[in-house]
Amino acid sequence: MTTTTDQAQASPPNDEGDLLLDARGVKVHFPIKRGVVFDKTIGHVYAVDGVDLQVRRGETYGLVGESGCGKSTLGKAIIGLEPPTEGTVSIDGTDVASLKGSELRRRRKDFQMVFQDPMSSLDPRQSVESLLVEGMRAHGLASDGKKTTARLRELLTAVGLPAAALKKYPHEFSGGQRQRIGIARALAVEPKLIVADEPVSALDVSVQAQVINLLEELQGEYDLTYLVIAHDLAVVRHISDRIGVMYLGGLVEEAAADDLYAQPLHPYTRALLSAVPVPDPEAEDRREQILLAGDLPSPSKPPAGCRFHTRCPWRQETRCDDERPQLRVVEIDGVASGHRVACHWAEQIESGEIQPQVVAPTATVGDLLAGEADGSDEG
Numbered sequence: 001m002t003t004t005t006d007q008a009q010a011s012p013p014n015d016e017g018d019l020l021l022d023a024r025g026v027k028v029h030f031p032i033k034r035g036v037v038f039d040k041t042i043g044h045v046y047a048v049d050g051v052d053l054q055v056r057r058g059e060t061y062g063l064v065g066e067s068g069c070g071k072s073t074l075g076k077a078i079i080g081l082e083p084p085t086e087g088t089v090s091i092d093g094t095d096v097a098s099l100k101g102s103e104l105r106r107r108r109k110d111f112q113m114v115f116q117d118p119m120s121s122l123d124p125r126q127s128v129e130s131l132l133v134e135g136m137r138a139h140g141l142a143s144d145g146k147k148t149t150a151r152l153r154e155l156l157t158a159v160g161l162p163a164a165a166l167k168k169y170p171h172e173f174s175g176g177q178r179q180r181i182g183i184a185r186a187l188a189v190e191p192k193l194i195v196a197d198e199p200v201s202a203l204d205v206s207v208q209a210q211v212i213n214l215l216e217e218l219q220g221e222y223d224l225t226y227l228v229i230a231h232d233l234a235v236v237r238h239i240s241d242r243i244g245v246m247y248l249g250g251l252v253e254e255a256a257a258d259d260l261y262a263q264p265l266h267p268y269t270r271a272l273l274s275a276v277p278v279p280d281p282e283a284e285d286r287r288e289q290i291l292l293a294g295d296l297p298s299p300s301k302p303p304a305g306c307r308f309h310t311r312c313p314w315r316q317e318t319r320c321d322d323e324r325p326q327l328r329v330v331e332i333d334g335v336a337s338g339h340r341v342a343c344h345w346a347e348q349i350e351s352g353e354i355q356p357q358v359v360a361p362t363a364t365v366g367d368l369l370a371g372e373a374d375g376s377d378e379g
């Protein structure tokens, strides 16, 4: 077992409603190995490092964060594709890790994943019909030929493809159409939860909205619950009921989508949102970009204390460097009770009591080279 500081939340939300997904204290640590003979573990990638995540039945939860922060690994841990190093994942009241053999196969259909790149997740040698029937057959949903044919047509109609698509192969479709096939394949086995991992990142911007709208339409029709993963806040904004923001393996903020955009409280979320242009020209003029110092640290050497302290403009002398903040409800007037933040100083930052430091521009490679060229290496 590997140890890093724990980030268990102060207390689970008490307005949980009807939870479909309940993940607690999930960690996924990948060993870094060296040596041929002894296969020595010399460290770990702390890809997911203590995440609590609850999704209600019928809800869409948007999970956002920079590339490499652990979103896909968390998604895989949730649907049982990546065993957690620690923690539990239960779907519809059943601990996924406790499922074995036929019971696991039977329950597998309840949670499906839609991947970013439909081309690599669809076998190019299989026709659309065979791709769709494969999963249905594995779950005993394709025993009656007539019913299966009707079901295939229904699925294609649902995702906006013509019946003739059944006889075609993945390469005969556009990217957007292939993602529709990926969605139809997930739907074919009548899942309860769909984890959509960057479902539109590989698509043209003009097609992205169509696929997002399709996911939204299907949700009502098929009683689906979604965990939608994206590195782009704009993608999840309109489809999500709630949004969680991830940074270096942990959740740093979670709120109803509208609340998060109206009042981001964590410095990292503030910085992310400050980079998004707004359509209103006056608001755009007032928009102040928050610059972050330095690069994203490696998940194999996450900073101690608050993971964000190496880049945070509001970092304080006390607590930030050595105490990992819990995801907690804050006491700020007008902030909804479900809005949770992992920052020691969220209240003082919001009130203005703590002001951001001006981030000194980091020297660029170009500056360093220029310095070398004229021989002035001091300063």
Ligand SMILES: Nc1ncnc2c1ncn2[C@@H]1O[C@H](COP(=O)(O)OP(=O)(O)O)[C@@H](O)[C@H]1O
Binding pocket: 030, 045, 046, 047, 065, 066, 067, 068, 069, 070, 071, 072, 073, 074, 299
């Ligand atoms: N199977 C694996 N073995 C080792 N490291 C991995 C593995 N999968 C992912 N990682 C690492 O874990 C971190 C999180 O990856 P990932 O979950 O894919 O992030 P995201 O989806 O947010 O871009 C990255 O540093 C990645 O390189």
Ligand code: SF4
Binding pocket: 266, 267, 268, 306, 307, 308, 309, 310, 312, 313, 314, 315, 316, 319, 320, 325, 342, 343, 344, 345, 346
């Ligand atoms: S705990 Fe400190 S370093 Fe972390 S986000 Fe809050 S102010 Fe910044």
Ligand SMILES: [Mg+2]
Binding pocket: 071, 072, 073, 197, 198
């Ligand atoms: Mg990913």
